[in-house]
Amino acid sequence: MPKDKQTQLITAGRKQKWTKGVVNPPVQRASTIVFETVADKRHATINRGNKELFYGRRGTHTHFAFQDAMAEIEGGAGCALYPCGTAAVTNAILSFVETGDHILMVDTCYEPTRDFCDKIMKKMGVDTTYYDPVIGKDIESLIQPNTKVLFLESPGSITMEVQDVPTLAKIAHKHDIIVMLDNTWAAGVLFNPFEHGVDISIQAATKYIIGHSDVMLGTAVASEKYWEQLREQSYLMGQCVSPDDVYLGLRGLRTLDVRLRQHAENSLKVANWLQSRPEVDHVRHPALDTCLGHEFFKRDFNGGNGLFSFVLKNSVPQATTALLDGMTHFKMGYSWGGFESLILANEPNSFKTLRRVANPNFNGTLVRLHIGLENVDDLIDDLEQGLERYTASIQNQ
Ligand SMILES: Cc1ncc(COP(=O)(O)O)c(C=O)c1O
Structure with missing residues (x-):
């Protein structure tokens, strides 16, 4: 900023x-x-x-x-x-x-x-x-x-x-x-x-x-x-x-800048880690070139925050439930921008009713994360265990 x-x-x-x-x-x-x-x-x-x-x-x-x-x-x-x-x-x-x-x-x-x-x-x-x-x-x-x-x-x-x-x-x-x-x-x-x-x-x-x-x-x-x-x-x-x-x-307002900087640092670290995971198809973080419109983010924005999404390679609702149900730090909640981490999942079919003309352009489950102010390594551990539950659930089907 x-x-x-x-x-x-x-x-x-x-x-x-x-x-x-x-x-x-x-x-x-x-x-x-x-x-x-x-x-x-x-x-x-x-x-x-x-x-x-x-x-x-x-x-x-x-x-x-x-x-x-x-x-x-x-x-x-x-x-x-x-x-x-x-x-x-x-x-x-x-x-x-x-x-x-x-x-x-x-x-x-x-x-x-x-x-x-x-x-x-x-x-x-x-x-x-x-x-x-x-x-x-x-x-x-x-x-x-x-x-x-x-x-x-x-x-x-x-x-x-x-x-x-x-x-x-x-x-x-x-x-x-x-x-x-x-x-x-x-x-x-x-x-x-x-x-x-x-x-x-x-x-x-x-x-x-x-x-x-x-x-x-x-x-x-x-x-x-x-x-x-x-x-x-x-x-x-x-x-x-x-x-x-x-x-x-x-x-x-008085602490907005320091909070945003920490959210942004944590979220970029998590986003980069997710990119390396075999379960992940792509990451939609405005600061990464896998996000549509990344060039406008680079041109027009002063920095990032904690909110982004990633897309899994598959859409297997039971496996997504296994991922979500066992999270320690990421809780399911709609609003975002607080100090805490959040997670929500959307199956690709749900976008058929949500969107009329924008092509969501993916076939796997979309997971939206809000990366909070917890220690970022704790957050990555939590996601790693979630993705392991996800894979185990697919293998057990
Ligand atoms: C982009 C965006 N705009 C507006 C709103 C609505 O805000 P509120 O929940 O305060 O009505 C939200 C809430 O999630 C939002 O994400």
């Missing part, structure tokens, strides 16, 4: 107005704000969208500190807060589309993002076309006169394809289309969305920003052009977050 980004993670959001002199901005709880004079009330009303205390739903100093920090770190004009990453995705889209519009959605998006398009957007008369994450400049052929949003997620959920964000964004902007990115994998710091043409950068702060698997939180940072509309429409939809959760988000 560049030096200036590391320092920003420590200093962002800590202005005197929010901290009142303490290092960590304290939790300020409020629903009602009271005003002593008509002039004070008028001032708060006029500036209610501009970090002036007005009403709890608009946020308190704790929220304003985190919003400032996120906008500064990701490089946008402002940051809207949501109770989880999914709410950040859905509200960002809802803030900009209307009946009759069309969305271009990457086929490797997070599954609830797809469900939102297929169920809620469809009900509202907004059409979705799914596109291949590695479509590149051919995205232009899918643009319709009513296309309002181009939505990206890079690397893609589970299968990890890295997108050519600048090329996609350039073409979208030629047609006046808003470019939204689910930037969760990069934690807002491994990829600079606004330098690569993104208009709205969305994150499940639930993952690396919180970093301890104990809080749900979503963020959407917008460029100057889209900030006011995102802020006001999200506010109208009642989006707000507890100051305690925001406080933990702010606290998470």
Whole structure:
């Protein structure tokens, strides 16, 4: 991570107005704000969208500190807060589309993002076309006169394809289309969305920003052009977050760089080890050239993290169960970005319902790992024993 980004993670959001002199901005709880004079009330009303205390739903100093920090770190004009990453995705889209519009959605998006398009957007008369994450400049052929949003997620959920964000964004902007990115994998710091043409950068702060698997939180940072509309429409939809959760988000930012570096070091070591294993067909780690879009990772990202996948040579569900059931350190869990290691498996057939156009391009079981902050040799031992159980189970069939 560049030096200036590391320092920003420590200093962002800590202005005197929010901290009142303490290092960590304290939790300020409020629903009602009271005003002593008509002039004070008028001032708060006029500036209610501009970090002036007005009403709890608009946020308190704790929220304003985190919003400032996120906008500064990701490089946008402002940051809207949501109770989880999914709410950040859905509200960002809802803030900009209307009946009759069309969305271009990457086929490797997070599954609830797809469900939102297929169920809620469809009900509202907004059409979705799914596109291949590695479509590149051919995205232009899918643009319709009513296309309002181009939505990206890079690397893609589970299968990890890295997108050519600048090329996609350039073409979208030629047609006046808003470019939204689910930037969760990069934690807002491994990829600079606004330098690569993104208009709205969305994150499940639930993952690396919180970093301890104990809080749900979503963020959407917008460029100057889209900030006011995102802020006001999200506010109208009642989006707000507890100051305690925001406080933990702010606290998470301070150690994000060191945590990410350790996750990245551990994950690369595990990924390289997996490449040498006879049971493994290939490893989908953005930092390795066996991952689709690796060249864009090298060009556009500042570093890695702990989340990647690998594909086994076979798909034998009983053997996968033998692998998963006996793990010591890797537990099965959906969310990621905490200090702990996680493992999930997907049989190739499951991608037939998950994906429409992206070719998953593999025949074996796909295993997604989140490499935590445990000692990496303990993690490799755990995986080695898992792969031995896997092989023994196949041999016993
Ligand atoms: C890429 C991505 N985006 C969004 C989300 C949703 O975040 P949340 O669980 O906070 O709703 C997730 C959660 O797994 C995710 O992996």
